[in-house]
Amino acid sequence: MTRNAPDPNAADPCISGPPAPADDTTLRLLSAGDLAGIDIGLADVVGTVEGAYRTLAAGLSDNPRKLTVKPADGHSVSYAMLGRDGSRDVVAVKTSYKHGLDRGRQEQHYYTTLTLYDDRTGLPVAMMDCGRIGSLRTPAVSALLARECAAPGARSALVIGTGTQGRLALPFLLTTLPGLDRLMLFGTHPQGIEAVRARLHAHFPGRDVEVVGDARAAAADADVVVATAGGHTPAAVEAGDLRPGALAVLVGHGLAPSTLHHADRVVATSEAQMHVTGTDMADADGKLPAVDTEFPQVLAGRAKGRTAPGERIFAYNSGLVVTDIALGHRFAELALGRGLGTQVPLWR
Known part of the structure; x- marks a missing residue:
């Protein structure tokens, strides 16, 4: 299932270099509204994310372990991620802060930003809201995991959750696994379920989703399970x-720890990241099992996602900042090309 890896040193026709900033005293801010109007296809997103993984696997990019801050009562969580994309010569910092984890969805606050710098010129490119980037990047990674790790001839998929990550999970899965003919969804929020349907119809007008009331029963009929709740x-x-x-892919919640600990094979986008953000999947002794392979190595052709048709595979999808950088740079390129954003004299 693995494609032949392209030469990581070859020029990418989609990369024209970071958009040039005006000077070193101002910063272009790209809001959620600015980015909302940018049209980008699902295949473009998948290709951009895959390229970022391949460049990382080639040793040309840097993706250090994320930093985490969380109070003892768990009411909030903050992440900071620094990385460098070697194919674009872009350095970036991503921050993420969520407050109200002990409350309902409507009472939570979430802020995430990405700041890009051109490592050729040393000048800033842009600071942007990272919400849309994350909402595209994560389901694209799940779809790539499905392409590489699902059993041959996979025909059915179950998505658990109807939030931000669940709403584009099925369109991206159909992008990489067009042979899927049964699409199932478990969700508890009527508005979220309708949003999933709307996104699916927008990208695949002839397809519909089967809403299930028992996730565990539906999982028995699914070749691919993506838990985003x-x-x-x-x-x-x-x-x-x-x-x-x-194949069981964990993005958020919806899978019990047994799916990890009893898996025949474990694949992670990053084992180090899994040990930071996957502690809720630890066993009674607080331990996580070893990872059989990391996903960038699978895409690079150095490891196999699946080694036998009957393997039950657990895949941990933890966002890597290099994928945010690649997709954020693509958005910045498109947005700045249209003159979007606000120039702020930050360093004057």
Whole structure:
């Protein structure tokens, strides 16, 4: 299932270099509204994210372990991620802060930003809201994991959760696995379910989704399970619920720890990241099992995503900042080319 890896040193026709800033005293701010009007296809997103992984696997990019701050009562969580994209010569810092984890979705506050710098000139490119970038990058990674790790001939998929990550999960899965003919969804929010349907119809007008009331029962019929739900979800698919050959991808919540600990094979976008953000999947001793391979190595052709058709595979999808940089740079290129954003004299 793995494609032949391109030469990481070859020029990417989609990369024209970072948009040139006006000077070193101002910073271009790109708001959520600025980025909302940028039209980008799902295949473009998948290709951009895949390229970032391949460049990382080639040793040309840097993606240090993320820093985390969380109070003892768990009401908020903050992340900081620094990285460098070697194919674009772009350095970036991403921050993420969520408040109200002990409350309902409507009472939570979430802010995430990405600041890009041109490492050729040493000048800033832009600071942008990172919400849309994350909402595209993460389901694109899940779709790539499905392409590389799903059993041959996979035909059915179950998405758990209807939030930001769940709403584009099915369109991206169909982009990389067009042979899927049964699409299932477990969700508890009627508005979220309708949003999933609307996104699916927007990208694949002839397709619909089957809403299921029992996630564990539905998992038994799914070749691919993508768990994107929030922490309050009642869904907790166990290892025994998965059919032979199933791929279970964890993005948020919806999978019980047994799906990791009893998996035949474990793939992670980053083992170090999994140990930072995946502690809720630890066993009674607070331990996580070893990862069999990291996903960048699979895309580079140095490791296999799947080694046998009947393997039950657990895949941990933790965002890597190099993928945010690649996709953020693409958005900045498109936005600045249209003159979008606000120039702020930050360093005057």
